[in-house]
Amino acid sequence: MSEPRFHAVADLDSLPLGQGRTVQVGNRRFALWNIEGQFYAIDDDCPHRGGPLGAGILQDGRIHCPLHGWAFDPKTGAGFSNPAKPVNCYPTKVEQGQVWIAF
Numbered sequence: 058m059s060e061p062r063f064h065a066v067a068d069l070d071s072l073p074l075g076q077g078r079t080v081q082v083g084n085r086r087f088a089l090w091n092i093e094g095q096f097y098a099i100d101d102d103c104p105h106r107g108g109p110l111g112a113g114i115l116q117d118g119r120i121h122c123p124l125h126g127w128a129f130d131p132k133t134g135a136g137f138s139n140p141a142k143p144v145n146c147y148p149t150k151v152e153q154g155q156v157w158i159a160f
């Protein structure tokens with residue numbers, strides 16, 4: 058397995074506070090969220106039935122899947138609804154007007 062490296066995934070201006078969306082690099086999809094000015098990246102595919110977590114609902118610092126509402130911690134990937142099924146989370150950085158994700 059190769060070392061993670063950063064990939065630019067979004068213009069900084071394209072993701073306002075409190076918003077999330079799905080970003081794609083090759084065949085990998087990530088849910089990218091701007092929460093209080095910090096960017097968080099987790100797997101986009103919900104481990105329940107694949108709902109797009111980038112299209113989820115942010116409430117009380119948790120991302121809720123748009124399909125059936127499973128909740129995840131965007132900072133750790135922990136699953137609140139089903140602790141046995143977390144998602145991966147990925148380091149992010151802001152540089153050159155872009156948001157980057159390491160994977």
Ligand code: FES
Pocket residue numbers: 103104105106107108122123124125126127
């Ligand atoms: S697909 Fe996410 S809660 Fe069902």
